[in-house]
Amino acid sequence: xxxxxxxxxxxxxxxxxxxxxxxxxxxxxxxxxxxxxxxxxxxxxxxxxxxxxxxxxxxxxxxxxxxxxxxxxxxxxxxxxxxxxxxxxxxxxxxxxxxxxxxxxxxxxxxxxxxxxxxxxxxxxxxxxxxxxxxxxxxxxxxxxxxxxxxxxxxxxxxxxxxxxxxxxxxxxxxxxxxxxxxxxxxxxxxxxxxxxxxxxxxxxxxxxxxxxxxxxxxxxxxxxxxxxxxxxxxxxxxxxxxxxxxxxxxxxxxxxxxxxxxxxxxxxxxxxxxxxxxxxxxxxxxxxxxxxxxxxxxxxxxxxxxxxxxxxxxxxxxxxxxxxxxxxxxxxxxxxxxxxxxxxxxxxxxxxxxxxxxxxxxxxxxxxxxxxxxxxxxxxxxxxxxxxxxxxxxxxxxxxxxxxxxxxxxxxxxxxxxxxxxxxxxxxxxxxxxxxxxxxxxxxxxxxxxxxxxxxxxxxxxxxxxxxxxxxxxxxxxxxxxxxxxxxxxxxxxxxxxxxxxxxxxxxxxxxxxxxxxxxxxxxxxxxxxxxxxxxxxxxxxxxxxxxxxxxxxxxxxxxxxxxxxxxxxxxxxxxxxxxxxxxxxxxxxxxxxxxxxxxxxxxxxxxxxxxxxxxxxxxxxxxxxxxxxxxxxxxxxxxxxxxxxxxxxxxxxxxxxxxxxxxxxxxxxxxxxxxxxxxxxxxxxxxxxxxxxxxxxxxxxxxxxxxxxxxxxxxxxxxxxxxxxxxxxxxxxxxxxxxxxxxxxxxxxxxxxxxxxxxxxxxxxxxxxxxxxx
Numbered sequence: 001x002x003x004x005x006x007x008x009x010x011x012x013x014x015x016x017x018x019x020x021x022x023x024x025x026x027x028x029x030x031x032x033x034x035x036x037x038x039x040x041x042x043x044x045x046x047x048x049x050x051x052x053x054x055x056x057x058x059x060x061x062x063x064x065x066x067x068x069x070x071x072x073x074x075x076x077x078x079x080x081x082x083x084x085x086x087x088x089x090x091x092x093x094x095x096x097x098x099x100x101x102x103x104x105x106x107x108x109x110x111x112x113x114x115x116x117x118x119x120x121x122x123x124x125x126x127x128x129x130x131x132x133x134x135x136x137x138x139x140x141x142x143x144x145x146x147x148x149x150x151x152x153x154x155x156x157x158x159x160x161x162x163x164x165x166x167x168x169x170x171x172x173x174x175x176x177x178x179x180x181x182x183x184x185x186x187x188x189x190x191x192x193x194x195x196x197x198x199x200x201x202x203x204x205x206x207x208x209x210x211x212x213x214x215x216x217x218x219x220x221x222x223x224x225x226x227x228x229x230x231x232x233x234x235x236x237x238x239x240x241x242x243x244x245x246x247x248x249x250x251x252x253x254x255x256x257x258x259x260x261x262x263x264x265x266x267x268x269x270x271x272x273x274x275x276x277x278x279x280x281x282x283x284x285x286x287x288x289x290x291x292x293x294x295x296x297x298x299x300x301x302x303x304x305x306x307x308x309x310x311x312x313x314x315x316x317x318x319x320x321x322x323x324x325x326x327x328x329x330x331x332x333x334x335x336x337x338x339x340x341x342x343x344x345x346x347x348x349x350x351x352x353x354x355x356x357x358x359x360x361x362x363x364x365x366x367x368x369x370x371x372x373x374x375x376x377x378x379x380x381x382x383x384x385x386x387x388x389x390x391x392x393x394x395x396x397x398x399x400x401x402x403x404x405x406x407x408x409x410x411x412x413x414x415x416x417x418x419x420x421x422x423x424x425x426x427x428x429x430x431x432x433x434x435x436x437x438x439x440x441x442x443x444x445x446x447x448x449x450x451x452x453x454x455x456x457x458x459x460x461x462x463x464x465x466x467x468x469x470x471x472x473x474x475x476x477x478x479x480x481x482x483x484x485x486x487x488x489x490x491x492x493x494x495x496x497x498x499x500x501x502x503x504x505x506x507x508x509x510x511x512x513x514x515x516x517x518x519x520x521x522x523x524x525x526x527x528x529x530x531x532x533x534x535x536x537x538x539x540x541x542x543x544x545x546x547x548x549x550x551x552x553x554x555x556x557x558x559x560x561x562x563x564x565x566x567x568x569x570x571x572x573x574x575x576x577x578x579x580x581x582x583x584x585x586x587x588x589x590x591x592x593x594x595x596x597x598x599x600x601x602x603x604x605x606x607x608x609x610x611x612x613x614x615x616x617x618x619x620x621x622x623x624x625x626x627x628x629x630x631x632x633x634x635x636x637x638x639x640x641x642x643x644x645x646x647x648x649x650x651x652x653x654x655x656x657x658x659x660x661x662x663x664x665x666x667x668x669x670x671x672x673x674x675x676x677x678x679x680x681x682x683x684x685x686x687x688x689x690x691x692x693x694x695x696x697x698x699x700x701x702x703x704x705x706x707x708x709x710x711x712x713x714x715x716x717x718x719x720x721x722x723x724x725x726x727x728x729x730x731x732x733x734x735x736x737x738x739x740x741x742x743x744x745x746x747x748x749x750x751x752x753x754x755x756x757x758x759x760x761x762x763x764x765x766x767x768x769x770x771x772x773x774x775x776x
Contacts, residue, residue, distance in 0.1 A: 003303040010279065010307070016758070017668050018311065020661040021272065025315020026322065027654045028261040029356035033320040034327030035257035036355075037348045042335070043250045045344050046170075050243075053114045053167035057213060057237050058205035060220055063230035065200050072227065073203065076219050078211035083112045083204045086191045090151035090184075091625065094139075098626045099180045101135070101149060102169070105200075106185040112204040113168045115185060116342045119143050120162030123187040129158035134340055135182030136163050151194055153469065158186070165342045171245045176338055213238075233495075233557060246339060263434065265360050270430060271665050272308055273367035280304060280372050287375055288384030297376045304372055308364025316356040324348045330646045395419050410690075413677070414698045425702055432706035432748060433713065435659030440714035440736065440744035442651035445721055447740050448733040452577040459576070460630050462516040462602040463611050466618050469625045477601060480617035482610030487514040488598035494582070497553040497565070498544040503728060505540065506581040507554065509589050509596055516602045519574040519583070531587040533571030537580030539731035541573045548573060554582070556594070566592040577731050659748060663755040667699055671762050678763065691763055696756045703752045707745050714744070 011018050060073075067084060074082040086105040091098050106115070106123065115122070118133050120143035131141060141147060145160050169183045192198050207216055213236050224231035237243050280287065290300055328346050335344070375383055395415060398404045404412070418425045468477065479486055489510035495502045510517065512529040519527045519535055529535060534554075536546055546552060548570055555565045568584070586596035605611035618624050671678070678691055715736055722734040 003299070004306065007303060007306045007310075010283075011310070014279075014668070017665050020664045021311045022315040022318060023657045024271070024661040025265070025312055025356070025360050026319035027657050028265050028360065029316040029319025029353075030323045030327065031319075031650075031654070032257055032261040032356050033323040033348055033352040034331065035253050035260070036352055037323070037328060037346055038331045038335075039250050039253035039257060041344070041346045042246070043254075045341060046246055046250070049170075049341065050167060053116065054112050054206060055167050055237060055243070056112050056204040057207040057211075058217060058220070058234055059240070060203040060205060060224075060234040061232040062201050062203070062224070063232055065203070065229055067198070067200065069227070069229060070200075070203055073220060073223060076216065076223065078208055078216040078219070080206045080208045081111060082206070083107055083110070084200045085202050085204065086188075086195060086200045087202045088151055088194065090149040090156070092147070092149040097180065097628075099135075099139075099182065101132075101181075102183045103129075103151065104183070104185050104202075105188050105191055106130070107188060112206050113166065115164045115166045117162055117164045118342065119164075120160070123161045123185060123190075125161075125187060126189045126193070127156075127158050128161040128187055128190075130162045130164055130185040131160050132169070132178070132182035132184060132340075133163040133165055134178035136160070138179045154194065156194065158184075158190075165340050168240075168242055170339050170341055171242045172340070176340075232563070249338075261356065261359070265356075265363050270367075271662055272311070272364055273371055276304065276307065276368050276371035279307070280375055284375060285384045288378075288380045288382070291383060292380035300376060301368070301372055305365055305368045308368055309361050312357050312360035312364055315360065316353055319356065320348065320353050327650075334646060393419075410694050410697070413694060414701065417677075417698065418701070429702055429706040429709070430662075432659060432662060432703050432752075433710045435655045435662065435751075436707050436710035436744055436748045437714045437717055438651055438655035438658070439747055440710070440741055441718045441721060442648050442655065443743050444714070444718045444736045444740045445732075446645075446648045447737060448722065451733050452730075455577045456630055458520070459518050460516070461518065461604065463605050463629060464603050464615060464618070465600060465628045466603070466624055467600045467626045467628075468598075468623050477598065477623070478621065479601075479603070480614045482606050482613055484604045484606050485515060486601055486603045487511055487516055488601045489514070490596060490599045491581075493557045495555040495557050496540060496544065496582075497555055498546070501544070502555070503540075504557070505728075507534075507556075508581045508583050509586055510583065512585045512587075514602070516604055517583075519572065521573065522575050524575070527572045527574060529583055529585060530571055531585050533569035533584070533588065535572045535574045535583040536570050537576045537582065537728075537731065538573045539576065539580050539726065540582075540728050541570075542726075542731075543728050546570055546573070561594075564592075564594075566594075568592075575731065577733070580729065580731065656747070656751065659751045660755060663699065663703075663752055664758065667695065667755055667759050668762060671695065671759060688760075688764060692756070692760050695759070695763065696753075699752050699756055700749070703748055707748055710744075710748075711741065714741070 065084070070082055070084045073079075085107065088103055090101045090103055092101060108124075110122075115130060117130070120130075123130050129147065131147065136142070141160055141163075143160055143162060146157055147160060148155065148157050150156070164185075166183055166185075172178070172181045172183070186194075188198075191200075205216070205220070207213060217234055217236065220234065221231060238247075287300060291297075328348055332346050335341070335346070397407075397415065407415075477488065487510060489508055492507040492509065494505055494507045496505050510529070512531065514529070519529065521527050522538060527535070536552070540546065544552075550570045551567050552570060553565055554568050555563055557563065568588075574583070589596055603614060605614050615627065618627055681691055681694075718736055719734050722732045726732045726734075
């Protein structure tokens with residue numbers, strides 16, 4: 001009990017240092033508890049959700065298939081059960097925009113991809129519909145309301161029988177825009193009115209446990225072609241956008257929950273080692289007295305071990321508490337924006353408190369062991385004697401003739417102290433290095449995503465994009481007066497075939513003189529569209545290792561093209577930070593026997609009045625399907641920035657806390673170990689201001705060394721984070737700008753200044769007579 005009281009007294013005497021350690025541990029516990037809670041809850045929920053609602057293992061698409069055709073396919077070895085349905089796209093027009101809805105027929109005995117009913121009932125009668133609850137909320141629809149939409153150029157009216165969410169549409173698109181996108185289910189009795197007859201175009205496959213999906217996929221395709229079915233394509237659960245996005249999120253968060261806390265706890269152990277060394281050295285005589293009184297080495301070790309244990313417990317509790325009240329509500333909101341998962345909750349478990357305590361305590365125990373093992377080996381009488389001062393060797397700079405006498409005395413003191421305490425100087429630099437790397441990385445990632453949002457204005461200079469209804473010929477396209485420029489284009493849904501992989505993409509065909517779409521290379525230099533090849537987005541090129549001059553295989557996935565493939569040459573690589581598409585000219589497309597028929601037009605008006613007039617003109621055109629502008633493109637980038645803003649803020653705050661804790665603790669130790677030297681300077685007439693400047697300059701020197709090391713490490717870590725955030729559908733600039741690096745460096749120096757100001761009192765409280773006592 002007496003040793004515990006002594007421990008509390010030791011903590012009270014260095015309360016600032018104790019708080020600094022607690023903050024470092026709290027940062028690690030905060031990230032661990034928050035990320036583990038998010039990833040584990042999301043993982044367990046999605047596994048149960050996908051299993052309970054039987055998410056399909058394969059979706060097989062046909063132009064048209066009859067109900068009896070699925071019977072033979074369901075006999076293929078590895079298939080548990082199969083369901084057939086009709087899927088199609090519908091458009092709902094509002095006053096100033098249009099929304100697209102993905103509709104599926106639902107069989108009477110639905111067992112695969114079963115929807116979650118949140119209100120009302122499943123559609124059973126003709127013209128009944130189960131509507132996406134998020135889409136309904138955006139448009140204020142309720143059960144019993146009527147909804148009008150257009151599908152296959154036919155106007156239709158449905159009665160909302162129920163509202164719900166669906167296991168195959170947890171992620172609709174990149175921005176999860178429920179206002180312009182949604183899904184719905186209709187009864188099979190509605191199919192003849194929409195399709196003209198009772199036909200289907202999609203089969204859902206539920207595979208047996210342990211079945212080889214690739215082999216099963218090949219068997220389905222082979223049998224479909226053998227039976228001369230109008231087979232189009234198929235996609236596995238793992239390749240689906242919905243499933244792949246959510247599993248990637250779980251993986252990334254799980255990885256960060258392991259790496260970030262480990263790094264922080266390692267830094268804490270490094271600094272704690274120095275602190276425990278200082279504490280035990282300052283209490284040598286007390287250790288000797290305890291040994292003389294018969295206290296065992298184990299008891300003495302456990303006594304000092306109590307310091308890091310208390311720090312671990314306090315820091316873990318603080319970090320987990322903050323995570324519960326800050327991190328968890330933020331990720332709950334973020335997850336609700338990113339995914340549609342009915343009833344998911346994120347609750348921080350008390351067991352999340354144990355790993356940070358155990359891990360930080362383990363690091364603390366190691367630091368305590370290495371700090372105390374030498375003194376615990378000494379005899380009691382030897383331990384009660386003051387420790388001999390370290391011997392000083394000549395510095396390398398002292399060996400240079402004529403240079404050492406030219407250096408002012410205060411700088412000689414700094415150089416000698418750093419040389420005498422190399423380990424502590426290095427440990428101090430490590431903390432600053434890590435915090436500087438985190439600061440630069442956070443600022444750099446935010447800056448890169450801002451570039452994604454801003455590039456839209458440079459790439460697309462049109463005012464309006466008009467998409468025409470299917471079947472509209474060139475003669476049906478009419479233009480209003482007052483236009484500065486207009487260019488037509490056509491968009492083909494395609495798949496990129498590379499290295500036995502296939503990924504859906506868009507091929508945009510437009511005139512090479514189109515001045516409303518601009519292309520840039522990786523150095524931000526403009527490039528032009530030509531007739532000798534295609535322009536490939538750099539995001540796809542990086543993923544599939546495509547270079548200029550390569551030939552890539554493009555498959556046209558629209559049913560009318562019957563999976564026609566073309567070998568196209570890569571003419572340019574274009575940096576498209578958002579909404580990447582492949583581009584080529586009509587002349588190059590014609591080489592492959594594909595005629596160009598424009599489906600859209602880009603226009604730029606002479607002024608605001610002409611723009612309003614043009615919009616009104618196109619709104620009155622019966623051939624026009626949708627009208628959009630650049631604001632729709634900017635929404636995607638703004639959504640990504642909004643989703644990641646919380647992470648950036650947390651990174652910056654945690655980096656600041658880490659830097660502050662490292663600099664404050666090491667500087668405090670430095671002042672203690674130099675108390676005799678500083679007291680001597682006081683006796684010799686050094687004023688407090690000069691002594692403070694001496695310590696400040698030394699810390700600035702260590703910070704400078706740290707930021708020099710941090711710059712290349714920042715570039716490496718930044719590249720890793722950008723690689724994790726980037727995909728074929730989203731390219732993020734991977735170069736750190738000079739302002740970003742300067743911001744991180746200046747903030748590191750600012751924290752050093754703040755710590756020095758807070759440590760001025762420690763210098764003032766140095767007792768000269770007591771500090772000057774030493775071994776004679």
